[in-house]
Amino acid sequence: MQLxxxxxxxxxxxxxxxxxTPYALKQMVAGSIGNFWTLHHAQLYSEPERLAKGGYVNExxxxxxxxxxxxxxxxxxxxxxxxxxxxxxxxxxxxxxPALLKLFFGxxxxxxxxxxxxAHRLKLAEYERIRDTMPESxxxxxxxxxxxxxxxxxxxxxxxxxxMVSRS
Amino acid sequence: MQLxxxxxxxxxxxxxxxxxTPYALKQMVAGSIGNFWTLHHAQLYSEPERLAKGGYVNExxxxxxxxxxxxxxxxxxxxxxxxxxxxxxxxxxxxxxPALLKLFFGxxxxxxxxxxxxAHRLKLAEYERIRDTMPESxxxxxxxxxxxxxxxxxxxxxxxxxxMVSRS
DNA sequence: ACCGTCATGTAATCGGTTACATGATTCT
DNA sequence: AGAATCATGTAACCGATTACATGACGGT
Numbered sequence: 001m002q003l004x005x006x007x008x009x010x011x012x013x014x015x016x017x018x019x020x021t022p023y024a025l026k027q028m029v030a031g032s033i034g035n036f037w038t039l040h041h042a043q044l045y046s047e048p049e050r051l052a053k054g055g056y057v058n059e060x061x062x063x064x065x066x067x068x069x070x071x072x073x074x075x076x077x078x079x080x081x082x083x084x085x086x087x088x089x090x091x092x093x094x095x096x097x098p099a100l101l102k103l104f105f106g107x108x109x110x111x112x113x114x115x116x117x118x119a120h121r122l123k124l125a126e127y128e129r130i131r132d133t134m135p136e137s138x139x140x141x142x143x144x145x146x147x148x149x150x151x152x153x154x155x156x157x158x159x160x161x162x163x164m165v166s167r168s
Numbered sequence: 169m170q171l172x173x174x175x176x177x178x179x180x181x182x183x184x185x186x187x188x189t190p191y192a193l194k195q196m197v198a199g200s201i202g203n204f205w206t207l208h209h210a211q212l213y214s215e216p217e218r219l220a221k222g223g224y225v226n227e228x229x230x231x232x233x234x235x236x237x238x239x240x241x242x243x244x245x246x247x248x249x250x251x252x253x254x255x256x257x258x259x260x261x262x263x264x265x266p267a268l269l270k271l272f273f274g275x276x277x278x279x280x281x282x283x284x285x286x287a288h289r290l291k292l293a294e295y296e297r298i299r300d301t302m303p304e305s306x307x308x309x310x311x312x313x314x315x316x317x318x319x320x321x322x323x324x325x326x327x328x329x330x331x332m333v334s335r336s
Numbered sequence: 337a338c339c340g341t342c343a344t345g346t347a348a349t350c351g352g353t354t355a356c357a358t359g360a361t362t363c364t
Numbered sequence: 365a366g367a368a369t370c371a372t373g374t375a376a377c378c379g380a381t382t383a384c385a386t387g388a389c390g391g392t
Contacts, residue, residue, distance in 0.1 A: 005269060012273035023371055033272060036263035040353060045373065085275045090287040093265035095204035095320055098257050101173060104201060104313040105180035107253045119258040145272040148327055152263055155323040159316055191343060208381060
């Protein structure tokens with residue numbers, strides 16, 4: 001069984017939080033990784049199920065009522081996570097930007113830039129707010145990831161700004 | 169029928185090149201958009217087929233031998249492409265970087281940084297070579313996209329560099 | 337002739353996306 | 365009590381990824 005980035009996100013969150021329900025995972029994603037890696041809530045139901053089949057997590061299910069599920073990471077899961085984390089990667093992100101695609105195929109930069117700028121500024125503001133309200137207890141990993149996000153947004157903003165002035 | 173980014177890539181390339189076979193599309197992708205938007209060659213067979221069903225392209229197939237297919241964009245296709253291009257988007261790219269994910273979940277930055285730096289530097293060098301050997305005839309869209317790629321790679325490089333020094 | 341690589345295509349699988357549903361809570 | 369929203373889950377579909385195949389062509 002092949003573990004995907006989604007798998008490691010689930011494993012990582014379970015390691016960090018102890019047991020969780022899919023809904024709790026969703027909550028955690030929302031305020032953290034969700035900012036730079038989109039997951040749909042359905043994935044947080046299907047992925048733990050798959051991981052359970054592979055023995056990376058244990059599933060426990062309520063008897064009555066909602067039949068809520070709770071997942072806990074197993075030793076095999078912890079091991080897989082540690083292995084993944086310990087292995088550096090040369091994979092770099094793609095720029096997969098819808099706006100760039102349009103630009104590539106001849107869209108008008110002056111028309112594209114304003115909404116892009118606005119959206120990037122909003123995202124930057126959000127990141128900065130998160131950073132400024134982050135409790136001391138948050139570990140270094142998320143901090144650095146957030147910092148990367150901030151740096152990236154700033155760069156995007158200045159690139160689109162340059163496009164605007166060069167075209168006016 | 170819902171058009172995806174993949175659809176617009178195919179349409180855009182067909183508009184730009186006139187008729188093409190899937191293989192020709194693959195070639196075009198390789199040197200251009202492929203740099204910031206990955207497509208698998210199988211998609212360049214299945215996507216035109218789907219577009220043909222929707223009336224956005226016409227398919228012509230050789231009688232004998234390889235039964236090679238050639239696609240041409242239709243008026244409906246041109247229209248759809250123009251509409252898409254004319255509509256600005258507020259969608260901004262996600263950072264979806266495998267290395268960031270590892271960092272987020274506690275990977276050692278000092279171990280992650282060197283291969284990342286190397287990979288980003290290679291990518292930057294490639295972009296710069298493309299830029300410097302680009303014929304005059306290449307339109308502005310691809311030029312700007314390339315410029316965005318260069319700016320992005322530079323930013324990534326300096327971010328990882330900063331990580332390295334801050335940790336040594 | 338043979339071998340390697342380029343060219344060309346199909347099929348199966350699988351994860352991601354969308355849509356649908358309904359049970360709890362909270363607020364008015 | 366009713367409405368709205370939060371919580372929780374399942375299922376269908378569809379595109380993307382992977383794997384499998386084989387035909388053509390250039391070089392030795």
